[in-house]
Amino acid sequence: MSKERILVVDDEEGVRNSLRNILKDEGYSVEVAESGERCLEMVRSAPFHAILLDVWLKGRDGLSVLEEVIAQPRPPRVIMISGHADVPLAHKAGRLGAFDFIEKPLSLEKVALTLRNAVADKKKDERIRQLREQLDEGTTLIGDSRPIRELRQQIEVTAPTNGRVLIFGENGTGKELVARAIHALSARRDEPFVEMNCAAIPEELIESELFGHVKGSFTGAGESKPGRFALADGGTLFLDEIADMSLRTQAKVLRVLQEQAFEPVGGSTLRVDVRVIAATNKDLKSEIASGRFREDLYFRLNVVPLRVPPLRERPEDVPPLALHFVEQFSRAYGRVKTLAPEAVPALQACRWTGNVRELKNVIERLVILTPGSVIGLSEVRRTIGSEPEASPDLFRGFASLREGRENFERQFIQKKLEEAGGNVVRAAELLGLERSNLYRKMRAYGIRGGDGS
Ligand SMILES: Nc1ncnc2c1ncn2[C@@H]1O[C@H](COP(=O)(O)OP(=O)(O)OP(=O)(O)O)[C@@H](O)[C@H]1O
Ligand SMILES: [Mg+2]
Missing domain, CATH: 1.10.10 (Arc Repressor Mutant, subunit A)
Incomplete structure (x- = not known):
C-alpha cells in the first residue's frame, strides 16, 4: 500500500517543519507549501488525500484557496487551521466545503484524529467512485456499427418504460450486457438486478430458486429462502436462457407475469413489483411449434423484442472491442499492453462463432501470454490458430x-x-x-x- 499523501500549507516555516515531522512519524507521506499559490500548483499536479491549510496566509488568503481546491476534480479533504477560535469563520469554511476546522495552538491528538477521519472519508469516496466505474463498465456497449447504434437507441427508448423485454441473440453476443444496460438506464437502477440462468439450474430446483421456499417444505429445505422474484422486488429480474425452462415452470412464471404474485414452495402468496427481462439463443417460434414453449408466455415476455446481432454481421465493431478489452485486461493484470495496428485486420478477419465472448477470451489470453508490451500480428496469428471457434473467415479481410x-x-x-x-x-x-x-x-x-x- 502506498502511503496517504498530506499537504501542509502554512507561511511560518516553524509550523510547516514541526507538522511535517509529526505527520511523518504518524506514517503519512507529507509535502509542504509556504503559500496559497504554491498549494494550488501542487494540488493540480498530484493527488493528495488531505490538506492542512492555514486561514491566514501572506498573499492569497486561505478561504479563497479552499474554494479553488474544492473546485478541483476529485479534491482532497481540506482541514482549515486558524490562529484563534472564530465561529463565523469556521462556519464560512464549512459552507465552502472544508472538512473540519482546528485552532492554534495545535493539539497533536486533535490534528492526528481529524486527519485520520479526513483521509478515511476521502478513501471512502474513492472506493465508491471506483465501484461506480466498474459498474459502468458492466453496462456500456462498445461498438459503432449501425446495428449496435440502433440497438443502443432501442435500449434508451425502452429502458425508462416498465415494458418487458425479450432479448434474442447467439451465444456471447452481449445479451446479458444489454439487460444490465436496460436496468441501469431505468428508474429501477438503484434497486436490485437479479439474474437467473434457467439452463444452469436443475429442473427440480428451479421453482424454489424462482419463488423461494419455506423451512421444512421439502426434504433438505432446512431454512426458509427467498426466491429470485422476491429478491428482485422493486428491481429487475433477468431470466437467461428462458427456453430451457420446463413447461411446468413456464406456467408458474406466466402466472407471476399476469398477477405479480406467487407462492413460495410451501408458503402463502407474495406480491412483488418486478420488471422481467428474458433472453434466449433459441428460435422461440420453432420451440412453440414443437410444443416446448408456451405461446402465451412468449407473448407476455415479448413486449419489446431486441435482437443482438452476431459479431460477424458487424466486423466494424471488432477493432473498438479489441482495444477496449486490451485496456480492460491490461488494468486487470497490471501489465500495460497495446495492440499493434497491423494485428487488427487479422482479428477482424475471424469468423467469431463464439461472438464477443470469444473475442474477449482471445484478447485476455494475448494480454497474459504476450511477453513484450505490444501485441503484434504474429502473436495474434498464433493465438487465433489455436482457437477453432475463431478460425479466420476465408471470405473476409483480404484485400485481393x-x-x-x-x-x-x-x-x-x-x-x-x-x-x-x-x-x-x-x-x-x-x-x-x-x-x-x-x-x-x-x-x-x-x-x-x-x-x-
Ligand atoms: N458491445 C459490447 N461491448 C463491450 N463488451 C461486450 C459487448 N458485447 C459483449 N461484451 C462482453 O462480452 C461478454 C459476453 O457478453 P454477454 O455475457 O452479455 O453475452 P450473452 O449473449 O449473454 O452470452 P451467453 O449467450 O453466452 O450467455 C461479456 O463479458 C460482455 O461484457
Ligand atoms: Mg448470457
Whole structure:
C-alpha cells in the first residue's frame, strides 16, 4: 500500500517543519507549501488525500484557496487551521466545503484524529467512485456499427418504460450486457438486478430458486429462502436462457407475469413489483411449434423484442472491442499492453462463432501470454490458430484474391505439416508437391520445418 499523501500549507516555516515531522512519524507521506499559490500548483499536479491549510496566509488568503481546491476534480479533504477560535469563520469554511476546522495552538491528538477521519472519508469516496466505474463498465456497449447504434437507441427508448423485454441473440453476443444496460438506464437502477440462468439450474430446483421456499417444505429445505422474484422486488429480474425452462415452470412464471404474485414452495402468496427481462439463443417460434414453449408466455415476455446481432454481421465493431478489452485486461493484470495496428485486420478477419465472448477470451489470453508490451500480428496469428471457434473467415479481410489465396496456402501447408508430425517429406506427399517446391513455399511464407530443415 502506498502511503496517504498530506499537504501542509502554512507561511511560518516553524509550523510547516514541526507538522511535517509529526505527520511523518504518524506514517503519512507529507509535502509542504509556504503559500496559497504554491498549494494550488501542487494540488493540480498530484493527488493528495488531505490538506492542512492555514486561514491566514501572506498573499492569497486561505478561504479563497479552499474554494479553488474544492473546485478541483476529485479534491482532497481540506482541514482549515486558524490562529484563534472564530465561529463565523469556521462556519464560512464549512459552507465552502472544508472538512473540519482546528485552532492554534495545535493539539497533536486533535490534528492526528481529524486527519485520520479526513483521509478515511476521502478513501471512502474513492472506493465508491471506483465501484461506480466498474459498474459502468458492466453496462456500456462498445461498438459503432449501425446495428449496435440502433440497438443502443432501442435500449434508451425502452429502458425508462416498465415494458418487458425479450432479448434474442447467439451465444456471447452481449445479451446479458444489454439487460444490465436496460436496468441501469431505468428508474429501477438503484434497486436490485437479479439474474437467473434457467439452463444452469436443475429442473427440480428451479421453482424454489424462482419463488423461494419455506423451512421444512421439502426434504433438505432446512431454512426458509427467498426466491429470485422476491429478491428482485422493486428491481429487475433477468431470466437467461428462458427456453430451457420446463413447461411446468413456464406456467408458474406466466402466472407471476399476469398477477405479480406467487407462492413460495410451501408458503402463502407474495406480491412483488418486478420488471422481467428474458433472453434466449433459441428460435422461440420453432420451440412453440414443437410444443416446448408456451405461446402465451412468449407473448407476455415479448413486449419489446431486441435482437443482438452476431459479431460477424458487424466486423466494424471488432477493432473498438479489441482495444477496449486490451485496456480492460491490461488494468486487470497490471501489465500495460497495446495492440499493434497491423494485428487488427487479422482479428477482424475471424469468423467469431463464439461472438464477443470469444473475442474477449482471445484478447485476455494475448494480454497474459504476450511477453513484450505490444501485441503484434504474429502473436495474434498464433493465438487465433489455436482457437477453432475463431478460425479466420476465408471470405473476409483480404484485400485481393492473391492475398486470400496466399493466406489459404500458408494455412493449408501448416496444417499438413502438423499432420505429418513436422516431417517435410511426408507433408510434400500429403500436399502432392515436389519436396523442393514445398521448401520454397515454406521459405516464402516463413514456415519453419519441424525436422530441423
Ligand atoms: N458491445 C459490447 N461491448 C463491450 N463488451 C461486450 C459487448 N458485447 C459483449 N461484451 C462482453 O462480452 C461478454 C459476453 O457478453 P454477454 O455475457 O452479455 O453475452 P450473452 O449473449 O449473454 O452470452 P451467453 O449467450 O453466452 O450467455 C461479456 O463479458 C460482455 O461484457
Ligand atoms: Mg448470457
